[in-house]
Amino acid sequence: AQKITQTQPGMFVQEKEAVTLDCTYDTSDQSYGLFWYKQPSSGEMIFLIYQGSYDEQNATEGRYSLNFQKARKSANLVISASQLGDSAMYFCAMRGSGAGSYQLTFGKGTKLSVIP
């Protein structure tokens, strides 16, 4: 069974500062994928970034980067130069390669608030 843990229910960050949102995972699969999604107050789910378990480099997409530490089973999202529009819920999710590969398992989310 796969499990995603996001230990920070809520976080605050000053505008223009960087922030790290934590995500740890548990799986017995050798191959897996990790995703981050953003959910603004309007409710839609927006895909941000993907990291494959065999990717040698950390994924980056604009101001988003993923700090992937395979041995520690962590996949933290780093947002650089925070903007007011970054205020939202952020979900870490995982897809395995075994019996659970057709399922996306989500963490409970972190609510990020950006302070002007």
Next chain:
Amino acid sequence: EAQVTQNPRYLITVTGKKLTVTCSQNMNHEYMSWYRQDPGLGLRQIYYSMNVEVTDKGDVPEGYKVSRKEKRNFPLILESPSPNQTSLYFCASSSHPRGEQPQHFGDGTRLSIL
């Protein structure tokens, strides 16, 4: 525009009255899925479909039915809704169930069962 469309967006109904939430995607995706989102629990998968006529249970399938008669549509059926099914529901699709393809989500359907 590539999108996943859910209807209705909001629905208030009563216990026991059958309802269907429709989901349609225009990206020719093979894989579709339904999730429910509850405060403090994140998103949990209800059902998923790998292709036409192929569906399987997710983590919380009790009280729900699905069908996949056409590639583009994946309706969620609540035969006899109960108050514990009050939730925010998302439909999602992707071109392939595995690998790096992200799932594209609809805008959500907020259901209230009284």
